[in-house]
Amino acid sequence: MIHYRRTQASWPAIIPLAAMMLILGVVFIRAQLTGPLVIVVGTTAVILLLFGTMTVIVDDTAIQARFGIGLVHKRVPFDHVRATAVVRNPWYYGWGIHFIPGGLLYNASGLSAVELQLTNGRVVRIGTDDPEALAAAVRRIAPAVGQDAEANADSNKGLPLVVLGIIVGVIAVAAFAIYAGMQPPAVAFASDVFSVRNGPYSSTVALRRIESATLDDAIPRVRGKTNGFEAGETLRGSFLVDGWGSTRLYVNKNHPPFVIIRTDDGYVAVNFADPARTRDLYAQLRQAIERSR
Secondary structure: OOOEEEEEEEEHHHHHHHHHHHHHHHHHHHHHHHHHHHHHHHHHHHHHHHHOOEEEEEEEEEEEEEEEOOOOEEEEEEHHHHEEEEOOHHHHHHEEEEOOOOEEEOOOOOEEEEEEOOHHHOOOEEEEHHHHHHHHHHHHHHHOOOOOOOHHHOOOOOOOOOHHHHHHHHHHHHHHHHHHHHHHOEEEOOOOOOEEOOOEEEEEEEEEHHEEEEEEEOOEEEEEEEEEEEOOEEEEEEEOOOOOOEEEHHHHHHOOOOEEEEOOOEEEEEEOOOHHHHHHHHHHHHHHHHHHH
């Protein structure tokens, strides 16, 4: 028989995952990357099914913490518990399932918890937004379980919340790098130079060093990147190109034409998703080259 049951949403997991899925979803949709989009949505759905909620159940013989659909759970029989205590976790304990001094923490959200002090000297902490009622239910169903009012969560040190911050930060930086790489290149002309930039990748070419500038419908086969960004047909940075060697590419391969610039030390190729904009760039470049002669 179930005597107590309460479910909490795992907001510390749901909110970062939703934000990450939104950012990456927008990027992949704009880049027409169906495969990565399906992977991101599918992975997020699985994580939320497994960890999106935590349900605490007290029955005749045990207390149980179940995450999501129940594949991940912890069951503690009452005959393994000698005492309980209502505690408040320090902020750096964080959420999820992890080690704390002396035992394990199972927490979906918030800082309140019930600590189960086991007969083997270990502890299990179960996070809850209803700690008094949970502790009372355990003592009511298992009278042999005592109450320890001396437990003090703030004296312990657990897994710092900063780890979660680092993980979210890394995901955010990766998402921003993908978003920046998908943006069209920025081009500019000065009195004697032509420059193109996209995110951390840039090239500046002195107009007098340009040996030829052509508008072509294709580029040779790209063998791989040496220092660049690649997402589907979008290439930014340094790549090895058949017949050209190391080349700076700022192109979308499926949107010809391409402005091909040959200098005395290599090639630079640029285009935009809008072919008319690429042709306008070529006309501006030709005029700039003529003026520099």
